Amino acid sequence: MGKKEKVSVRICVGTACFVQGGADLLLYQDFLDPVVLAGCDIHGISCISGCKDDTMAVRPPYIEIDGKVFGEMTQDKLCKLLREAVHA
Numbered sequence: 001m002g003k004k005e006k007v008s009v010r011i012c013v014g015t016a017c018f019v020q021g022g023a024d025l026l027l028y029q030d031f032l033d034p035v036v037l038a039g040c041d042i043h044g045i046s047c048i049s050g051c052k053d054d055t056m057a058v059r060p061p062y063i064e065i066d067g068k069v070f071g072e073m074t075q076d077k078l079c080k081l082l083r084e085a086v087h088a
């Protein structure tokens with residue numbers, strides 16, 4: 001079996017997300033534990049369109065984990081989601 005792929009994480013840095021909490025998420029190096037950081041490939045990305053989608057049940061800030069969009073993201077929620085994703 002090959003090495004486990006890193007979890008792909010995109011943090012939206014578009015205006016709507018950035019001003020509604022996305023800026024806090026960009027401090028991920030300060031609040032994610034080193035094991036989780038090592039298992040993830042994390043980048044900022046400009047608007048992932050969640051803010052323009054009226055069918056979205058959740059509000060900004062949005063992030064994407066392995067292509068799946070999550071909204072109303074907080075540092076705590078991101079810690080939990082990535083811990084699960086890395087250890088899955």
Ligand code: FES
Nearest residue numbers: 012014017050051
């Ligand atoms: S600014 Fe984040 S989804 Fe549009």
